[in-house]
Amino acid sequence: MDKSKLPVEQRAALSLLVDDHRSVKKLFKAFQDAKDDAEKQSIAAETCQQLTVHAQIEEEIFYPALRGASDKIDDMLDEAKVEHAVAKDLIAKIEAGNSEMLEAHYTVLSEYVGHHVAEEENELFQAVIRAKVDLKEVAQQLEARKAELTGQPA
Numbered sequence: 001m002d003k004s005k006l007p008v009e010q011r012a013a014l015s016l017l018v019d020d021h022r023s024v025k026k027l028f029k030a031f032q033d034a035k036d037d038a039e040k041q042s043i044a045a046e047t048c049q050q051l052t053v054h055a056q057i058e059e060e061i062f063y064p065a066l067r068g069a070s071d072k073i074d075d076m077l078d079e080a081k082v083e084h085a086v087a088k089d090l091i092a093k094i095e096a097g098n099s100e101m102l103e104a105h106y107t108v109l110s111e112y113v114g115h116h117v118a119e120e121e122n123e124l125f126q127a128v129i130r131a132k133v134d135l136k137e138v139a140q141q142l143e144a145r146k147a148e149l150t151g152q153p154a
């Protein structure tokens with residue numbers, strides 16, 4: 001998704017979410033390139049943390065802001081909620097620390113999240129742009145909540 005082409009009403013909010021997606025994708029790649037188990041464990045922990053914060057700000061702020069924009073968007077939000085639940089289940093398994101299953105759980109998580117992210121960027125975000133949902137305030141709320149959850153200033 002080319003952030004510079006996003007309409008101004010949606011740019012900041014969608015850019016923040018796209019940046020999160022890219023950051024997690026980098027971690028998926030880094031896991032594949034990791035040399036030993038310790039490195040894999042630490043990349044997996046970082047991935048789980050980032051995904052948890054990302055899912056939470058989407059669920060608390062972004063998805064509710066889109067609710068009711070169109071029937072199609074509502075259907076996509078229902079689907080996204082189910083997908084988040086599946087991802088959280090995998091995250092919980094990874095965080096429970098069964099190292100024998102780490103590779104398998106992480107691989108499935110990365111494939112699954114890859115699919116979810118593609119749907120968000122290619123379908124949901126496009127529908128949001130078409131519906132002209134004004135996300136300027138939502139962007140500030142997402143930033144503030146993310147800063148709060150990560151303990152880092154926005």
Ligand SMILES: [Fe+2]
Binds near residue numbers: 120
């Ligand atoms: Fe999502």
Ligand SMILES: [Fe+2]
Binds near residue numbers: 017
């Ligand atoms: Fe997302």
